[in-house]
Structures are given as C-alpha cells and as structure tokens.
Amino acid sequence: MKFNWRRTTIAYIVMLIVSIAVFTFFLPSASEQPVEISQTQLVELSQQHQIEKISIDGDQINITTNEAIPRELFTYKESLTSIYDIPGFDPTGIEISPVGNTGIDWGAVFINFIPILIIGGIIIFLFSQARGANSQAMQFGRSRAKMFNVDKPTNTFSDVAGVDEAKQEVEEVVEFLKSREKFQALGARIPKGVLLIGYPGTGKTLLARAIAGEAGVPFFSISGSEFVEMFVGVGASRVRDLFKQAKLNAPCIIFIDEIDAVGRQRGAGLGGSHDEREQTLNQILVEMDGFESNTTIIVIAATNRPDVLDPALLRPGRFDRRVVLDMPDLNGRHQILQIHAKGKPLADNVNLETLAKQTIGFSGADLSNLMNEGAILAARASKKVIEMSDLEESIDRVIAGPERKNRKVNQHEKEITAYHEAGHALVARMLPSADPVHKITIVARGMAGGYTKQLPSEDRYIATRSQFAAKIAIFMGGRLAEEIVFDEMSTGASQDFKEATNLAKKMVTSYGMSEKLGPRTFGSKEEMVFLGKEIHEQRDYGEKTADLIDQEVEALIQAGYQLAKTILTDNRDRLRYIAERLVAVETLEGEELEKLFTEPVPPPAEKDTSAVASVEKPEKVAEPAKTKAKARAKNRPADPDPGTAAAPAPAT
Numbered sequence: 259m260k261f262n263w264r265r266t267t268i269a270y271i272v273m274l275i276v277s278i279a280v281f282t283f284f285l286p287s288a289s290e291q292p293v294e295i296s297q298t299q300l301v302e303l304s305q306q307h308q309i310e311k312i313s314i315d316g317d318q319i320n321i322t323t324n325e326a327i328p329r330e331l332f333t334y335k336e337s338l339t340s341i342y343d344i345p346g347f348d349p350t351g352i353e354i355s356p357v358g359n360t361g362i363d364w365g366a367v368f369i370n371f372i373p374i375l376i377i378g379g380i381i382i383f384l385f386s387q388a389r390g391a392n393s394q395a396m397q398f399g400r401s402r403a404k405m406f407n408v409d410k411p412t413n414t415f416s417d418v419a420g421v422d423e424a425k426q427e428v429e430e431v432v433e434f435l436k437s438r439e440k441f442q443a444l445g446a447r448i449p450k451g452v453l454l455i456g457y458p459g460t461g462k463t464l465l466a467r468a469i470a471g472e473a474g475v476p477f478f479s480i481s482g483s484e485f486v487e488m489f490v491g492v493g494a495s496r497v498r499d500l501f502k503q504a505k506l507n508a509p510c511i512i513f514i515d516e517i518d519a520v521g522r523q524r525g526a527g528l529g530g531s532h533d534e535r536e537q538t539l540n541q542i543l544v545e546m547d548g549f550e551s552n553t554t555i556i557v558i559a560a561t562n563r564p565d566v567l568d569p570a571l572l573r574p575g576r577f578d579r580r581v582v583l584d585m586p587d588l589n590g591r592h593q594i595l596q597i598h599a600k601g602k603p604l605a606d607n608v609n610l611e612t613l614a615k616q617t618i619g620f621s622g623a624d625l626s627n628l629m630n631e632g633a634i635l636a637a638r639a640s641k642k643v644i645e646m647s648d649l650e651e652s653i654d655r656v657i658a659g660p661e662r663k664n665r666k667v668n669q670h671e672k673e674i675t676a677y678h679e680a681g682h683a684l685v686a687r688m689l690p691s692a693d694p695v696h697k698i699t700i701v702a703r704g705m706a707g708g709y710t711k712q713l714p715s716e717d718r719y720i721a722t723r724s725q726f727a728a729k730i731a732i733f734m735g736g737r738l739a740e741e742i743v744f745d746e747m748s749t750g751a752s753q754d755f756k757e758a759t760n761l762a763k764k765m766v767t768s769y770g771m772s773e774k775l776g777p778r779t780f781g782s783k784e785e786m787v788f789l790g791k792e793i794h795e796q797r798d799y800g801e802k803t804a805d806l807i808d809q810e811v812e813a814l815i816q817a818g819y820q821l822a823k824t825i826l827t828d829n830r831d832r833l834r835y836i837a838e839r840l841v842a843v844e845t846l847e848g849e850e851l852e853k854l855f856t857e858p859v860p861p862p863a864e865k866d867t868s869a870v871a872s873v874e875k876p877e878k879v880a881e882p883a884k885t886k887a888k889a890r891a892k893n894r895p896a897d898p899d900p901g902t903a904a905a906p907a908p909a910t
C-alpha cells in the first residue's frame with residue numbers, strides 16, 4: 259500500500275478534532291449527573307444498606323449506591339458538622355472518606371489527562387467508525403450492571419394453596435428439571451416455556467419460586483416492566499445476558515414477571531419506545547428458539563393480561579403451556595389463611611374458616627395482607643395474641659383502606675353520607691337478586707366517605723342479567739336518597755355513576771344482554787397486536803349501532819334509576835330511620851341492621867331537624883325480599899364507595 263503523508267496528516271487532524279468533539283459531547287452525558295436527594299432518603303438508603311461509598315466535599319455529601327444501576331447522588335450536611343450527626347444514619351458497611359477531605363482537584367486531573375483522553379477519543383472514534391453504528395458511542399461508559407435477580411428459592415408447593423390444578427400442571431416441570439434424561443430417553447418434547455395466567459396476587463411469582471424450590475434449581479427473575487424502563491437499546495442485550503447467565507447455571511428457571519409489558523401495545527403509558535419493546539420481545543423469542551434440546555432451562559412468564567400477548571409468544575416451543583391460577587375459593591382461602599397464620603399466635607376465638615367465608619373475592623396476596631394487618635392491629639393494642647376482632651377489622655382495611663376516624667366531617671356532610679349509604683343499602687335489601695347487605699358505615703375509610711358492604715352468600719362464577727340490573731339500581735340508590743331527602747345533588751355519587759355506566763356498557767357490548775342489539779359483542783379494545791402492528795381501539799360496528807349502544811346503555815341506567823326511585827320513595831320512612839341511626843352510631847351491621855330493615859318504623863322523633871321534612875305517608879313494612887335473611891352468610895368484599903369519599907362539602 260502506498261503511503262500518502264499529506265492525506266494521513268489531514269486524516270489525523272480530522273480525527274483529533276472529531277475525537278475532541280466526541281469527548282466534549284458524549285462524555286458528560288455518558289456519566290450521569292448526580293441527583294440531589296433529601297437527608298431522609300440518605301438515611302433510608304443507609305438503613306437498607308444500599309450505599310457503597312460516601313465522600314464529603316465541604317457541605318456536600320456525595321453518595322455512590324451499590325444498586326444495580328450505580329447512580330451518583332448527593333445531599334447537604336446543612337447545619338450539621340458531621341455526617342454521623344444525621345439522625346438514623348447507619349454507617350455500617352459504607353466506605354466514608356474522611357470528613358473535611360475535599361477530594362481530588364478534578365480540574366488538574368483533567369488537564370493532565372487531556373493527552374490520554376485524546377488518544378482514547380481517537381480509539382473510540384475509530385472503533386465507532388469500524389462498528390458503523392453511531393449509537394455505539396453513546397453506550398460508552400454505561401454500566402453493564404446486572405438487572406436480574408438470582409437466588410435459590412426455598413419455597414415449596416406447600417407454601418402455595420388454593421391453586422391445586424395449577425400445581426398439578428407444573429408438577430411435570432419439576433419432574434423434568436429433576437430428571438431430564440428420563441424424559442429425553444422417551445423422546446418427549448421438553449417444555450420450554452410456561453405462561454402463568456392469573457389476577458394480581460394469585461401467587462404466580464410464588465408458584466414459580468416453588469417450582470424452583472421443589473426442583474432445587476436457581477431462579478433468575480426479571481420483570482417485564484423493568485425492561486421497559488431501561489435505557490434505549492439495552493433491553494435486548496439484557497435478555498442476552500440473562501440467558502447467557504442462565505445457561506451457565508442450567509438446570510434453572512428464568513422467571514419473567516409482567517411479560518405483557520414487553521409484549522403489549524404501544525402507548526401503554528409505561529414509557530420506553532416501541533422499538534425497544536419489540537427488540538426485547540424479539541430477543542426473548544430468539545433465545546427461546548435457540549435453546550439446544552439438551553439445555554435444561556425453563557422460562558416461566560407471568561401475566562394477568564393474556565389477551566394482549568403477541569401470538570408469537572404462544573407458538574409451540576415457546577410459551578405453549580398455559581397454566582391458569584384462579585382466585586381461591588372458600589377452601590382455598592381457608593388453606594391460604596392457614597399458611598399465613600403460621601408463626602402468628604392466634605386467640606382461641608379466631609376461626610379461620612369463618613374468615614374464609616367473609617373474604618370472597620380476596621386473592622392470596624389480600625389474605626396474606628389480612629393476616630399481617632391483623633397482627634399489626636393486635637401489636638398496636640399491646641395484645642399477646644391476635645383476636646378475631648383484629649382480623650375482622652383487617653378485612654375492612656384490606657377492602658377499603660384503614661378507617662379515618664379523625665377525618666373531620668361536618669354534621670351536614672355526615673347526614674348526606676348517611677342518607678347516601680342508607681339509599682344504597684335499602685335498594686339492595688329490597689331487590690331479590692342483590693347480594694345481602696352485610697354492613698353500612700359512614701366512617702371514612704381509604705378513599706371512601708362511607709360504604710355499604712354487600713356479600714354474596716356463596717362463591718359465584720357467573721352473573722345474571724337481573725343481578726346486574728339490581729347492581730345498577732343500587733348504584734343509583736345513593737344519589738337518589740340524597741335527592742329525595744335533601745332535594746339537592748352532591749358530588750359524592752360520581753364513582754357510583756361511573757361504575758353503573760361501565761356495567762351497563764358491558765351488559766350491552768360484551769354480555770349480549772340487550773334485546774335490541776342481540777347476542778353479540780361490540781368492539782375489541784386490544785387487538786392481538788404485536789411486533790410492529792399499530793394498535794387501535796377497534797370499532798367493529800357502524801354509527802347507527804353506536805347510537806343504539808348509547809341508547810341501550812342509557813335505558814339500562816334509567817331503568818335502574820327508576821327502580822331505585824320507586825323503592826326509596828315507597829320506603830322513605832325507613833330510609834330516614836336507617837340514616838338517622840347511621841348518623842348516630844356510624845356503623846350498622848348484624849342484628850341491629852337486620853332489625854332496622856324489618857321492624858316497623860316508629861314515627862319520627864319530634865320535629866324533624868334534618869331536611870326530612872315531608873308528609874310521612876304510612877309505609878309498607880319492608881319485607882325482606884330475600885327471606886334467607888338469617889342464614890345469609892357474610893361474604894365477598896363490598897364495593898367500597900369511593901364516590902362519597904372525595905366529595906367536597908356539597909353546596910347548600
């Protein structure tokens with residue numbers, strides 16, 4: 259090759275300029291700017307042992323975390339003289355550079371290192387040219403920290419209850435992990451991927467860990483949403499790293515939680531680019547396809563949205579085993595409660611079976627939460643054992659958040675809430691298809707200003723049109739009671755309306771419960787869209803039908819409204835009777851509630867000071883529509899009534 263001096267010199271000069279440019283532009287952005295945190299956050303980090311190093315520069319405390327993505331943080335000492343004076347700060351295991359050490363003079367270092375930097379720059383420049391990808395330079399300096407967790411779970415199948423079918427189905431996976439040869443000798447195709455499907459908190463993660471625990475293999479886990487939050491271009495390489503690590507540790511399990519996050523439509527509000535998600539998903543597929551037949555890695559993914567998954571994921575040889583984890587039934591809930599009662603001293607009056615009956619609709623996680631809340635309540639009251647009352651209170655806490663007894667509510671608001679809840683309750687009580695009313699309260703709880711708790715008498719897997727119609731009427735009952743009694747509307751019913759509208763829409767568009775529109779579904783929100791296809795809300799009907807849907811929804815709501823109105827005007831005295839009692843005692847349940855529903859209403863006491871001034875017509879005794887009254891089990895969590903909650907004081 260002929261050496262051309264002039265050209266080479268020019269080339270070097272160009273390279274020099276470019277590399278300096280590269281440095282001034284890329285380096286500062288590659289190393290992230292330190293982020294300011296509060297002292298409380300510093301204390302928390304220290305207590306969680308997430309700090310590796312601290313250096314003190316005058317008043318500024320520079321913190322290096324030992325988290326997966328090392329991040330520079332800093333805070334100020336403020337008026338304190340020493341970092342050790344920060345209350346709660348736990349210096350264990352932290353490398354603290356001496357107080358007063360102002361550290362290195364970075365300016366000087368920079369000047370000294372300029373030549374090295376320039377040479378480095380040229381190398382990087384050449385390198386990036388060679389790779390031909392301009393994005394490569396951007397990756398320089400980024401840490402390649404591990405983004406997945408590895409451990410060897412000790413969980414076993416006995417820790418998972420209420421999902422017996424699912425356990426049976428995955429038993430085989432354990433067998434396979436333990437004795438692969440046995441299967442291979444018979445030419446059985448080895449499972450590669452298992453998709454666990456179930457509502458949040460049904461124990462998907464727990465079951466996956468139990469599989470690893472039973473088989474005694476390492477458990478690699480990462481969550482789909484973590485991929486989405488990662489830097490651009492990193493998702494796919496993380497997947498590669500993950501599988502590489504896993505292969506070195508085979509036999510093992512890779513668990514991908516929330517797989518729908520990498521495999522669902524664009525604009526799901528999770529951030530991260532579409533391409534990024536696609537690349538990550540593609541890489542997962544590539545890795546799974548690339549397993550050699552003798553690799554003993556099983557990929558378990560979890561989702562509660564199987565409907566949005568890319569069909570490519572479900573093809574044979576990928577996640578072709580689908581295991582559904584149902585919400586636990588009575589028996590399952592009982593077993594789960596027993597599991598979580600272990601190691602907790604229970605009073606003799608605690609009956610877990612009764613609790614199981616009262617917790618229809620609770621997931622495994624809710625139940626675990628319930629036992630924990632019970633223990634906390636008992637501990638707060640300095641009890642030695644957990645009593646039934648603690649656990650019963652916890653049920654309400656889990657449903658609707660802790661009581662907010664000290665929320666100041668003025669008398670008028672309290673009355674409005676009382677009538678509102680009494681309205682819901684009375685309508686529910688008078689409708690045979692409605693679930694029995696178990697409890698009414700106007701004690702603010704969580705987001706709700708009050709709530710009416712209805713519980714079905716048994717587990718239910720299907721619902722009927724008349725149950726839905728009753729529900730809509732009950733939703734309307736709250737606002738109607740306010741209207742009838744105060745002749746005024748408050749904001750407290752917005753949530754009720756929202757839920758009623760949603761329900762009516764579903765009745766028409768999903769359950770085929772409208773006569774006019776007939777037994778078909780309308781619209782499909784999430785198409786099976788992945789790998790590059792656009793997502794739209796699919797409307798598979800025309801303008802006319804859209805109008806008809808609106809009309810039918812309207813009709814259902816109106817019917818509920820009228821039904822509730824008739825019930826409440828016919829039983830106005832009883833409504834007042836219940837509401838007044840509710841204002842007085844705030845919570846009604848059990849026998850007292852039953853009496854208020856059934857006993858003859860005594861005439862109003864003296865002149866009515868509340869707005870219930872009206873001609874009292876003799877009222878029919880409210881015969882309980884459903885006569886199983888006494889035998890009614892107390893089941894299923896109520897729909898909390900967030901509507902009443904956020905209601906600002908109504909204009910009066």
Ligand SMILES: Nc1ncnc2c1ncn2[C@@H]1O[C@H](COP(=O)(O)OP(=O)(O)OP(=O)(O)O)[C@@H](O)[C@H]1O
Pocket residue numbers: 417418419420421456457458459460461462463464465515560562594597621622623624626
């Ligand atoms: N079937 C169950 N048996 C016993 N405990 C359970 C069960 N389901 C859930 N739990 C308890 O709830 C906790 C949370 O459950 P887990 O994280 O496994 O649910 P998940 O289905 O993975 O939820 P998510 O979809 O929110 O990730 C578990 O650690 C366990 O304590």
Ligand SMILES: [Zn+2]
Pocket residue numbers: 678682736737750751754899901902
């Ligand atoms: Zn309401």
